[in-house]
Amino acid sequence: MTYTAQIYEFTAQLPEAERYNLTAQLRRAATSNPLNIAEGSRLQHRRRVRAFCRVRLPPLKEVVTGLGLRQRLYPALSVPPVTVLIDEGNQISRMAHSLIQRVGTSTEPRSS
Numbered sequence: 001m002t003y004t005a006q007i008y009e010f011t012a013q014l015p016e017a018e019r020y021n022l023t024a025q026l027r028r029a030a031t032s033n034p035l036n037i038a039e040g041s042r043l044q045h046r047r048r049v050r051a052f053c054r055v056r057l058p059p060l061k062e063v064v065t066g067l068g069l070r071q072r073l074y075p076a077l078s079v080p081p082v083t084v085l086i087d088e089g090n091q092i093s094r095m096a097h098s099l100i101q102r103v104g105t106s107t108e109p110r111s112s
Helices: 002-011 016-041 046-056 058-073 080-101
Strands: none
Touching: 002 016, 002 080, 016 058, 058 080
């Protein structure tokens, strides 16, 4: 959720012309991540949790790609540096991938 809040703060700096394009897209993708994690945490079987997580990773990559696009389109906007947010997004993506690997493919219920 912290990362999503950072994306909201960051996108507030984008030009007004991007309100319905890049800003909206970045915010939607960033918001979907913590919401999907919360939704997936209620699943009871490991296989379903893993499948759920796999489907939910693309929005995070969408955020990182959108930030890269912002960096190319508006290089003068550098507070905070977009590279910090890109690196953090990539790290969260790696952590999510690691979670998917740990959950495994077992059909056994998750332990509490």
